[in-house]
Amino acid sequence: MGYDFGKIEKKWQKVWAKNKYKIWAAEAKKPHKAYVLDMFPYPSGEGLHVGHVEGYTASDIYARYLRMNGFNVLHPMGWDAFGLPAENYAIKTKTHPSLVVKKNVKNFTSQLRSLGFSYDWQREINTTDPEYYKWTQWIFLQLFKKGLAYEAEVPVNWCPTDKTVLSNEEITDGACERCGSQVERRNLKQWLLKITAYADRLLQDLEGLDWPERVKEMQRNWIGRSEGALIRFPLYCDRVCYGDIEVFTTRPDTLTGATYLVLAPEHPWIKNYASRIRNYEEVRKYAEKAKNRSDRERQENKEKTGVELKGVRAINPINKKEVPVWISDYVLTHYGTGAIMAVPQHDERDREFAEKFKLLIADEPLIPKDEVIAKVGGKKTVNYKLRDWIFSRQRYWGEPIPIIKCEKCGNVPVLEKDLPVKLPNVKNYEPTGKAESPLAGIEKWVNVKCPKCSAPAKRETNTMPQWAGSCWYYIAYLFVNKNLKLKIKNSVIKNFFKIFDYWLPVDMYVGGVEHAVLHLLYARFWHKFLYDIKVVSTKEPFMKLINQGLILGPDGQKMSKSRGNVANPDDLVKKFGADSLRLYEMFMGPLEDAKPWDSKGIVGMHRFLQRIHQLFAKNNFQFPISNFQTNSNDQNSKLEKSLHRTIKKVTEDIRSLRFNTAISAMMILVNAMEKIPNLKIDNCKLIIRLLFPFAPHLAQELWDKSGNKTLLDNERWPVWDEKLVTEDDFDLLIQVNGKLRAKTKVHKGIGEEQARALVLTNPDIKKWVEAKEIKKVIFVPDRLINFII
């Protein structure tokens, strides 16, 4: 008779699993589609954490709600399984990464199933499946063919622990985002993707997205657009001109106040004209030191340093005045032109530098920007902080970059028909620590014929970064169950278009905010590229984005093993059941807020479910159908009204993802039901349906026990009766000078005069207003009356 959640949950999970979870299969047939997407997990050895459960429960509730409202819902799940964690773990345990992934996926799958998430498992994907990464490689080839994937020698961030290059997006405060090591600067030949070509579109199209403002703001900052001008300053050594130095400035109007120039230590002019610089040795030493200074060191010690280029003078083009030229590491080589005009009067950093080195701080007239630009022959321009995406990784566990290096033909793309370029199965996949991946050592794999000239050639041995597979996985779900394994042909790709048109864009995307300038930026970039080559027909992949808030430990700190404040979903499911865990995580507070975990809180949710079960069990899962008059004062009649108000509230709350208040509304209803000795409502069926998206196992069990043979997934969402939601009476609030003094129940639609007469006889009010002059009366129909005395 008790609430045996363990048995109930296993029982229904088994029923749902029939025919490969066909019950949740999405078919591109019905008119109204809804694509409800979770950020797919990295299948780590740690397993699912409560943060996953939060986002996945929210999207599951939403998906179930839409399904019951007749939508054709696509709610898929898959595995983002390439990358460092699996590989590092594999090295540590001497197991092949593919086996590690296999094992972890198995664990994640059973965890997700134990929580009752309604995924379309027929569409499960895995980024490490060759049939999947065949398409990742195909997209890379398209980028290459359009000149958007290119090789160049660039200064890169090198993580000495993970022994690979990282992208700028993967660095936080000069440290590897993953392992925390200080990154080193190295100059290496790398593959890059030209994300900068999309900078403006990535920025502009943010406007139309229903995304959290802070995520949009982070992307805006990251792209960092600034409008300004390029201005040339001629450089002289001993009255001989040695070319121009071009500076970028957003304030050409302050040119008159530019009293010196500063070049980045790496600026090429310095090496090119070394012999003209009198103190070159000193300059070289400074540049050398700056190069070795990590980004973090530069940030921590903001004390300005620098060296003047002796014997070098520049001419300010607006007033022809001679100004000195310095180098300093506060000027960055990779932004703008790597050189600035310093205006100490206007710029805090320039002022600090000028004060330290006793340089001229000149007063100046401001001249309109356009006028200055025209006068000195400057050029209006736009600069971005965003830099091209460094796409090579010197590691084994990633998609091979499908390029063949031929001495005669250069970089030659692998033929599409030869995709996928499979990752060879090797024994030794430890990183080399050099600028090449472990694949370089596998001669059998590396040595191939050039597809163009058939001469002996070598494969590119770098692999793609972890983010590659997740750049398009939401598209992979759309054709995975039928077509992923097909040979690549144009006709095949064309066949996909109709499916893409139907499902895209994603209607609701739920995931953590940590991907704001990583996955979400990269995926938008690839999507826009796929739009340009006419694979997809929408400009943006994700219309609506929801970031679930971080779940903190009970101590208010971020959950971590070392702090010992981690809540483990498996333990909680075992102890309280999946339904209790789902409900608790949704009840904790607003979905998007960070919230501390309360180990006692889940008890309350468990009790709530237990009470519902008890309520039904007590009535043998049957409530007699009554023929009471609606609008009578009978308890059951009142309850019916509460029920309809609850339906309305829960419906509206699910639509706006306010699950915490939806749950409290259901609790209020159940509390009321418990107080009625002979429940006489047939409408308990409606309550079960309301509960279903939140606690699907218990709801289905009650539905079954009440004599229904159907699955709730196929039932309709309840509709409230507007007549029952509105009341005939209301509590008229009686205020004196804006303070509430009494209230009284009256009929709706009562007029001001009538209300006034009625209220003034009220003894509670009499004492406040008698012997006082009523100056004014404010009457708000169907709400309140306020006497000003």
Next chain:
RNA sequence: GCUCGGGUGGCGAAAUGGCAUACGCACAUCACUUAAGAUGAUGCGCCGAAAGGCAUGCGGGUUCGACUCCCGCCCCGAGCACCA
């Protein structure tokens, strides 16, 4: 420093111009019990004997009426940060 959030009981929170503190946790008392646990009932912002007064970070303003709108400040969180 800049940008974006936020500040309400012992705790998680609700109310977005009209009944502040719904719902849940914790706590207290009682019932049941040999006991513990579970369960149920009742209570639970502060001051006050009561009438009543005071409370939504602080100070002002708008309004008949402000947690809610406006101005200034303080504090907490997140992101960015020598980006010219």
